[in-house]
Amino acid sequence: MTVRNLFLLPGDGIGPEAMGEVRKIIAYMNEAKNASFVTDEGLVGGSAYDAHGVAISEEDMQKALAADAVLFGAVGGPKWDDVPYEVRPEAGLLRLRKDLKLFANLRPAICYPALAAASSLKPELVDGLDILIIRELTGGVYFGEPKEIIDLGNGQKRGIDTQVYDTYEIERIAGVAFELARTRNNRVCSMEKRNVMKSGVLWNQVVTATHKEKYADVQLEHMLADAGGMQLVRQPKQFDVIVTDNLFGDMLSDVAAMLTGSLGMLPSASLGAPDAKTGKRKALYEPVHGSAPDIAGKGIANPIAMIASFAMCLRYSFGLVSEADALEKAIANVLDSGIRTGDIMSSGSRQVGTAEMGDAILAEF
Amino acid sequence: MTVRNLFLLPGDGIGPEAMGEVRKIIAYMNEAKNASFVTDEGLVGGSAYDAHGVAISEEDMQKALAADAVLFGAVGGPKWDDVPYEVRPEAGLLRLRKDLKLFANLRPAICYPALAAASSLKPELVDGLDILIIRELTGGVYFGEPKEIIDLGNGQKRGIDTQVYDTYEIERIAGVAFELARTRNNRVCSMEKRNVMKSGVLWNQVVTATHKEKYADVQLEHMLADAGGMQLVRQPKQFDVIVTDNLFGDMLSDVAAMLTGSLGMLPSASLGAPDAKTGKRKALYEPVHGSAPDIAGKGIANPIAMIASFAMCLRYSFGLVSEADALEKAIANVLDSGIRTGDIMSSGSRQVGTAEMGDAILAEF
Ligand SMILES: CC(C)[C@H](C(=O)O)[C@@H](O)C(=O)O
Numbered sequence: 001m002t003v004r005n006l007f008l009l010p011g012d013g014i015g016p017e018a019m020g021e022v023r024k025i026i027a028y029m030n031e032a033k034n035a036s037f038v039t040d041e042g043l044v045g046g047s048a049y050d051a052h053g054v055a056i057s058e059e060d061m062q063k064a065l066a067a068d069a070v071l072f073g074a075v076g077g078p079k080w081d082d083v084p085y086e087v088r089p090e091a092g093l094l095r096l097r098k099d100l101k102l103f104a105n106l107r108p109a110i111c112y113p114a115l116a117a118a119s120s121l122k123p124e125l126v127d128g129l130d131i132l133i134i135r136e137l138t139g140g141v142y143f144g145e146p147k148e149i150i151d152l153g154n155g156q157k158r159g160i161d162t163q164v165y166d167t168y169e170i171e172r173i174a175g176v177a178f179e180l181a182r183t184r185n186n187r188v189c190s191m192e193k194r195n196v197m198k199s200g201v202l203w204n205q206v207v208t209a210t211h212k213e214k215y216a217d218v219q220l221e222h223m224l225a226d227a228g229g230m231q232l233v234r235q236p237k238q239f240d241v242i243v244t245d246n247l248f249g250d251m252l253s254d255v256a257a258m259l260t261g262s263l264g265m266l267p268s269a270s271l272g273a274p275d276a277k278t279g280k281r282k283a284l285y286e287p288v289h290g291s292a293p294d295i296a297g298k299g300i301a302n303p304i305a306m307i308a309s310f311a312m313c314l315r316y317s318f319g320l321v322s323e324a325d326a327l328e329k330a331i332a333n334v335l336d337s338g339i340r341t342g343d344i345m346s347s348g349s350r351q352v353g354t355a356e357m358g359d360a361i362l363a364e365f
Numbered sequence: 366m367t368v369r370n371l372f373l374l375p376g377d378g379i380g381p382e383a384m385g386e387v388r389k390i391i392a393y394m395n396e397a398k399n400a401s402f403v404t405d406e407g408l409v410g411g412s413a414y415d416a417h418g419v420a421i422s423e424e425d426m427q428k429a430l431a432a433d434a435v436l437f438g439a440v441g442g443p444k445w446d447d448v449p450y451e452v453r454p455e456a457g458l459l460r461l462r463k464d465l466k467l468f469a470n471l472r473p474a475i476c477y478p479a480l481a482a483a484s485s486l487k488p489e490l491v492d493g494l495d496i497l498i499i500r501e502l503t504g505g506v507y508f509g510e511p512k513e514i515i516d517l518g519n520g521q522k523r524g525i526d527t528q529v530y531d532t533y534e535i536e537r538i539a540g541v542a543f544e545l546a547r548t549r550n551n552r553v554c555s556m557e558k559r560n561v562m563k564s565g566v567l568w569n570q571v572v573t574a575t576h577k578e579k580y581a582d583v584q585l586e587h588m589l590a591d592a593g594g595m596q597l598v599r600q601p602k603q604f605d606v607i608v609t610d611n612l613f614g615d616m617l618s619d620v621a622a623m624l625t626g627s628l629g630m631l632p633s634a635s636l637g638a639p640d641a642k643t644g645k646r647k648a649l650y651e652p653v654h655g656s657a658p659d660i661a662g663k664g665i666a667n668p669i670a671m672i673a674s675f676a677m678c679l680r681y682s683f684g685l686v687s688e689a690d691a692l693e694k695a696i697a698n699v700l701d702s703g704i705r706t707g708d709i710m711s712s713g714s715r716q717v718g719t720a721e722m723g724d725a726i727l728a729e730f
């Protein structure tokens with residue numbers, strides 16, 4: 001069996017604690033299941049800035065590029081609020097996405113039945129919710145040029161960002177959405193603001209054409225992104241797969257995540273195109289939550305999103321589908337048994353810390 | 366008493382029906398209260414396109430510019446889905462905002478107690494909700510240039526939109542937010558994506574500086590716009606005034622509107638700068654809801670958002686504060702009495718049509 005190279009970037013805040021629980025699972029899989037994972041580890045975000053003065057070092061970038069998959073924790077915190085823009089913690093994540101060409105961000109918004117009551121929405125609206133948001137991740141306003149602040153004199157400055165999308169970028173992310181919809185409920189809703197944005201007009205046209213040419217069997221709907229945000233709040237279960245651009249995806253996936261009442265539970269996968277020769281995709285897996293500096297280092301953070309991100313890694317990078325299923329099932333079982341970290345605590349449940357939650361999941365795995 | 370000039374643009378779909386109910390209130394105020402409203406009426410959106418081939422005629426633009434206030438219904442519908450981009454229904458609204466220089470969009474998200482149960486959120490999270498979103502309306506990605514689709518050859522196109530904000534644009538919208546916060550709970554939350562957008566960096570700096578210079582008595586908080594969307598869903602009552610840019614304001618105000626469970630109830634005001642001589646602001650008032658083509662012409666649309674928009678007009682354009690209060694109170698009373706249009710119907714209430722709802726509010730006024 002070939003070796004599986006994982007590059008771990010725990011990052012800042014609760015990132016390292018959450019990653020620790022994944023390390024336990026990796027060790028177990030190597031020992032008990034001969035999984036042949038080989039791990040290396042680097043720095044990203046504030047911790048990289050403290051060590052190297054940049055948000056990720058060249059050496060770690062090379063390791064990320066060489067790995068079969070990157071596991072990413074979280075970055076940022078008040079300590080680095082005033083570092084220069086180019087080396088702010090987020091720059092490390094954005095560079096990884098861009099240089100690894102991870103154009104497809106998969107963000108499942110799943111409501112675990114055991115947690116439906118934790119949502120701010122009425123339980124019947126979210127119980128059993130299972131949406132997959134496909135966010136374009138290497139284009140749009142995140143990376144378009146010009147992106148600058150110009151001094152106009154007279155005390156006036158001008159801030160400029162540019163949203164750019166080319167046909168091929170829209171085509172390939174639409175393709176991912178349609179392919180994944182076929183493995184689910186076969187429905188895609190594409191969201192943009194074609195009534196205001198020219199990139200939205202092109203987005204709409206290319207998604208429509210891609211659908212017609214190759215995926216006519218999938219049900220396709222278009223929605224304006226503002227209406228989409230509303231509909232997510234009103235009736236989230238109407239959606240199966242949502243495909244949208246980088247900035248709308250950022251906003252809409254966060255709203256969707258919050259609907260589930262389980263922000264500390266949600267994983268994500270960021271995938272590149274399949275390599276022409278090997279068919280392998282570059283990939284990075286990260287929890288949707290941030291670095292939560294307020295609770296960092298206390299051993300109370302919820303490691304589930306990070307563990308669920310590793311389950312996505314098993315599924316998408318290594319084709320270990322039954323292991324991924326088993327790990328996800330272990331998470332659901334532990335929740336059903338009433339074990340909770342503080343962020344999802346409810347009366348009648350048993351509150352545990354990060355390590356105990358990780359151990360409980362490992363025991364069920 | 367001087368004459369008060371209102372220019373009515375009912376638009377498409379349910380716009381004309383809803384505007385009809387406002388006309389009744391205007392007539393009543395002229396008759397019973399000597400209000401001296403003089404109304405003229407024009408076409409906008411699809412109906413303007415059908416009549417003149419543009420989304421608003423030059424003649425109507427001149428009338429809008431000359432009026433003390435514009436009342437706007439709604440635009441759009443499937444009939445005009447394929448008209449050229451430059452003359453699509455929304456172009457009429459965008460031109461009005463731009464040419465009247467209506468940079469400040471006020472979007473209250475209020476949850477009427479009688480309707481708290483209609484929200485998809487748990488009632489205790491929204492009952493008594495009262496947020497004011499201040500959206501910048503004449504800048505950002507809506508109007509920045511370049512804004513185009515370029516043919517790159519090889520079957521590839523490139524869609525480009527440009528987000529641009531100058532210091533003075535941020536300063537003046539921040540000023541509106543701080544001023545209005547002082548009349549409320551004295552708290553402002555500014556939202557941007559400074560971790561990704563240079564315009565967000567400038568936004569953050571200018572709001573901070575404006576606060577420090579002139580409004581240090583107001584409590585100011587900054588939030589990333591994606592986190593802001595989450596927090597709106599999680600705990601909406603934490604907010605008093607939110608100030609944000611054109612595109613984030615579009616998304617976030619729609620999410621906030623949906624939280625109230627009363628989309629058909631929410632008004633908005635779009636204001637220009639005070640005239641140097643007269644102190645008067647150009648202004649346009651419009652419901653947050655769209656043209657709802659599916660129910661247009663049936664006499665069942667909810668006119669409350671349009672009537673509440675007229676209440677904002679009384680307050681902000683004419684300083685008729687007690688009349689505005691009375692009209693808003695009339696709406697709340699009618700809801701308390703259990704009268705409902707179909708969109709907000711619940712068991713035990715009495716369902717009425719557009720005209721009957723308008724009459725009931727007028728009777729309470
Ligand atoms: C940390 C930040 C740069 C990032 C983004 O805006 O993409 C985050 O919000 C996310 O959604 O992954």
Ligand SMILES: CC(C)[C@H](C(=O)O)[C@@H](O)C(=O)O
Nearest residue numbers: 193195196226455458459615
């Ligand atoms: C109709 C459309 C152009 C408009 C916008 O995007 O501003 C609408 O969504 C709004 O919020 O007023």
